[in-house]
Amino acid sequence: MNILDKEQLRANLDEVFWKIEEARITVSEHHIVQIVAVGKYTNIQNIATLYELGQRAFGENQVQQLKERMTTLEELPLEWHMIGTLQKNKINNLIDLRPSLMQSLESISLAEELNKKLEAKNSKMNCLLQINAAKEESKSGVSTEEAFDLYQQINETCPNIKLKGVMTIGAHSEDTKIIQKSFENTHKIYEKLEKEGAKICSMGMSNDYDLAIKCGSNLIRVGSNLFK
Ligand SMILES: *Cc1c(COP(=O)(O)O)cnc(C)c1O
Numbered sequence: 001m002n003i004l005d006k007e008q009l010r011a012n013l014d015e016v017f018w019k020i021e022e023a024r025i026t027v028s029e030h031h032i033v034q035i036v037a038v039g040k041y042t043n044i045q046n047i048a049t050l051y052e053l054g055q056r057a058f059g060e061n062q063v064q065q066l067k068e069r070m071t072t073l074e075e076l077p078l079e080w081h082m083i084g085t086l087q088k089n090k091i092n093n094l095i096d097l098r099p100s101l102m103q104s105l106e107s108i109s110l111a112e113e114l115n116k117k118l119e120a121k122n123s124k125m126n127c128l129l130q131i132n133a134a135k136e137e138s139k140s141g142v143s144t145e146e147a148f149d150l151y152q153q154i155n156e157t158c159p160n161i162k163l164k165g166v167m168t169i170g171a172h173s174e175d176t177k178i179i180q181k182s183f184e185n186t187h188k189i190y191e192k193l194e195k196e197g198a199k200i201c202s203m204g205m206s207n208d209y210d211l212a213i214k215c216g217s218n219l220i221r222v223g224s225n226l227f228k
Pocket of ligand 1: 038040061083084169204205206207221222223224225
């Protein structure tokens with residue numbers, strides 16, 4: 001975890017901007033894409049430098065690390081996202097951190113548990129329903145078949161959870177067609193959910209965010225491409 005030069009980070013950010021620009025324009029001139037910079041491979045200095053370069057939204061995949069970074073950088077007007085698996089014994093810690101968005105709501109049982117604890121703390125949380133679109137054992141998330149119904153079920157039974165859309169991790173494959181399929185399937189569900197108020201379709205990481213945007217993603221989570 002080296003401390004990176006500001007000019008290096010600026011070049012990385014520019015490269016991502018240009019790739020986003022190329023991809024989003026194939027969807028529509030009005031298609032806007034938000035970048036969440038994923039800090040899990042980097043250190044806090046590089047996050048602060050990226051802030052100086054204009055980046056505002058950051059994501060972490062562990063509650064403990066999220067807490068440390070939010071605390072250290074609390075003077076900065078940043079938006080923090082939780083993007084990793086949430087263990088049930090960390091729910092209260094996460095609630096106390098008040099993240100802008102919890103992207104990895106991966107099951108109905110986690111939703112129920114989270115809702116119960118939010119209620120007890122008289123708190124609310126913005127969340128995305130995570131979809132395991134590639135049906136991979138190693139990944140969390142609800143199936144594409146169940147996603148639409150579960151989204152509605154959470155909306156009806158978990159009033160302290162504010163669902164804002166869906167999140168997926170692209171298929172782990174060398175075959176672009178397979179990755180594309182996982183994004184397309186997620187985006188189809190998102191389109192149906194727009195009628196239920198969904199606004200965010202979080203898809204795409206360093207290796208596949210251009211493809212994800214072409215499939216309709218409006219939020220990408222980029223780590224290694226920014227902090228290299
Ligand atoms: C690590 C991580 C990312 C960023 O991955 P890169 O390939 O480094 O861009 C995005 N989303 C999730 C859920 C992650 O865990």
